Amino acid sequence: MPALLFVYAEPGSVPDEEFNDWLDNEHVPLRVAVPGFQSWSRWAAVDGERPTYAGVYDLTSPDVLTSTPYTDLAQTRTEREEANLARIGLLDRRTYELLEPVYPPKNGDEYDPLKPGPYASIVEVDVKPEGEEEFNRWYDEEHIPMVTKVPGWLRSRRFVLLQCGAIGAGAADAKPLKYLAIHEWEIPPQYESAEMKAAMATEWSKKVMGNILSFRRRRLRLLRTWSRA
Numbered sequence: 392m393p394a395l396l397f398v399y400a401e402p403g404s405v406p407d408e409e410f411n412d413w414l415d416n417e418h419v420p421l422r423v424a425v426p427g428f429q430s431w432s433r434w435a436a437v438d439g440e441r442p443t444y445a446g447v448y449d450l451t452s453p454d455v456l457t458s459t460p461y462t463d464l465a466q467t468r469t470e471r472e473e474a475n476l477a478r479i480g481l482l483d484r485r486t487y488e489l490l491e492p493v494y495p496p497k498n499g500d501e502y503d504p505l506k507p508g509p510y511a512s513i514v515e516v517d518v519k520p521e522g523e524e525e526f527n528r529w530y531d532e533e534h535i536p537m538v539t540k541v542p543g544w545l546r547s548r549r550f551v552l553l554q555c556g557a558i559g560a561g562a563a564d565a566k567p568l569k570y571l572a573i574h575e576w577e578i579p580p581q582y583e584s585a586e587m588k589a590a591m592a593t594e595w596s597k598k599v600m601g602n603i604l605s606f607r608r609r610r611l612r613l614l615r616t617w618s619r620a
Contacts (some may be wrong), residue, residue, distance in 0.1 A: 479559045515608075
């Protein structure tokens with residue numbers, strides 16, 4: 392079962408330069424070597440909202456996170472990692488299951504998952520239980536096909552929450568919603584484009600919106616990626 396580890400982070404009292412150096416040169420590289428991790432990327436907010444940073448990791452299965460060697464990482468932390476985790480403002484970890492079918496990316500088989508689009512929109516949704524089946528059909532059958540017409544679209548994927556947990560001063564506010572969509576873009580998301588407005592203006596869209604309990608949308612830009620040597 393393909394899965395996703397999605398992590399929001401806020402430096403807190405860790406200086407920003409130190410925070411990024413730790414993640415780029417210590418924290419993420421240790422995960423590059425873990426079997427079952429398939430991609431590694433870091434992102435930063437461009438919408439002026441917090442959390443400021445995000446990490447996205449594709450997994451072969453959620454079991455990767457409960458098995459060695461990944462679980463050994465918590466037992467072998469460096470002094471710097473221990474110190475930064477004690478001062479961090481937020482580390483909000485979510486594990487998701489990939490929802491299928493997956494809509495083909497713009498470049499088809501030529502799309503490289505190790506090189507995601509330079510921008511992403513992150514959409515979280517909670518839906519009334521009686522409206523979930525229709526919500527999922529709408530997203531797969533109408534919404535994503537229309538989103539692909541928006542200028543700059545590269546790829547869209549959907550996930551459902553499996554587990555979550557957070558540490559830091561902001562942990563009490565870390566309450567992920569059930570459904571997650573990640574849309575990748577060549578340019579900043581064009582929310583005001585005619586194509587995006589059309590995607591939200593159909594009769595089916597209006598019906599589905601009546602069953603939405605909570606909705607959040609973030610805009611991120613890619614900081615960097617990693618690959619195995």
